[in-house]
Amino acid sequence: MSTQAKPLSYMEKLSNEVFAYRPSEPTAPDSPKIIIIASWTNALDSHIAKYVDKHKELYPTSQLVLVKSYNKNFFDPKVLAESVKPAVPVIRASFPDATSSTAEPGIMIHLFSNGGSSNISSLYDVYAATAQEGEDPWLPPHVTVFDSAPGAQRLTNTAAFFKSTVPKSYRWVFMPLVYFVAAAWQFTKVLGLTKDWLAFWGSTHNTAEGKREREIRRTYIYSEEDELIDYKDLEAQAAEAEKLGFDIYLEKFDGSLHVAHARKDEARYWSAVQKTWSGFEQSTYIGLENGSLPNPFINSKPKISWQMSEWWRSKRD
Known part of the structure; x- marks a missing residue:
């Protein structure tokens, strides 16, 4: 009697937080070279697998990098940095000539909730801080899907x-x-x-060095019924991104709960993800109404990048 494979068993474990899948065939021209999935905090493998498996189905020749989030890593920048570090060599190996400018993305980032937001925020710093002489400190051109994030x-x-x-x-x-x-x-x-680490992480997606230059477009997937993320905070961060020149699209669901929008309407959800990669016709921003919450992201610009860089250099040396 055959036993069913465990969720994500096809992925190589690089650390407790980082896993990778490397298909044997070369990447198809219309697919991402790498898809980075940054899961929500303490997510079960069976739940994460629903998204990782779908990416594997949609883009079978793309490398997949999974970055898990845990409570123990949440509010310590140094611990977060250590947890995402194993993802950096995988990215650099796929983009040896990343310094060349291009309008075409090579990476899709799919992050979930504040756990995923924190890990990707840390990845910006670690990628820059670990760059050797002659290496590009900025993430290669990419698109980003925000699922139930960012919050405050x-x-x-x-x-x-x-x-x-x-x-x-x-x-x-x-x-x-x-x-x-x-x-x-x-x-x-x-x-x-x-x-307010949640707002800080959210702000870095707009203000991290190289983010504006390298992010081609982004989509926010969210709803008003999400109890963990106030939709007005998310829209405020999106408004700030639009002012800074980011190409954004808002996919607002009705009645779906936190990181459960795909369960509400799977076809619509994955259509939004695929359009983020292939490109949408025009950006859509839903303006904030009068009396909305103050924007917590405007004054939460990153102030620790240089500290992280010095810390990584001391670790490396």
């Missing part, structure tokens, strides 16, 4: 995040504690004792 730290979203970590049968017992912890965390941010 707010009381309701923080409470929803902590609630999601509690088993459903116990939530009614722990909800007072959940809201107390969420309120305390929010209070430390208001006092300036902690950083």
Whole structure:
């Protein structure tokens, strides 16, 4: 009796967080050389596989790089940097002449929630900081799909995040504690004792060095019903991106939950992903209405890139 293969068993484990799939045949001309899938925090392999397997089906000759996210890595920049580092050699090996300018993307980035946002944000820094003499410090030309990201730290979203970590049968017992912890965390941010890392990571997708020059286009997939990501925060980040000259498209679902938009309408979801790669006819931005939330991304520009660079150089030397 044959046993069913485990999810993602065809991928090579490069570290606890990074996995790679390298097909034997060369990349088709109309496909990405590499697809980077940055999963949401603590996602199960069976759930991640639904997206990785679909990319493998749509682009069978593309290399796949999976970067997982875990709670333990979330708010420590150095730990995040270490976790994404194994992805860098895979990318560089596929783009030895990345310094040449081109309008055609070679990479598709598909990130999910704040966990995926944090890892890709860290990848910008690590890719630059580990560049040897003569190597390009910027990611090669790419497109980006944002699924349920980016967000910002707010009381309701923080409470929803902590609630999601509690088993459903116990939530009614722990909800007072959940809201107390969420309120305390929010209070430390208001006092300036902690950083709004969610907004910081979101801002780097607009302001990281080389991002504007190398990102060809991007799509945001989201909904108003997402409890973990306030859609107004996402649209505010998209508005900032548009002002900076990014080519954006907003794919707003109705009624779908956090990282569950593909479950709501699979055909529409993957059509949006494929159009991000092949190109959409025109960018669409849904303007913010009066009275919307303040934009948390405008003043969250990255300030640690040089620190990360110095840290990586000390590690390398």
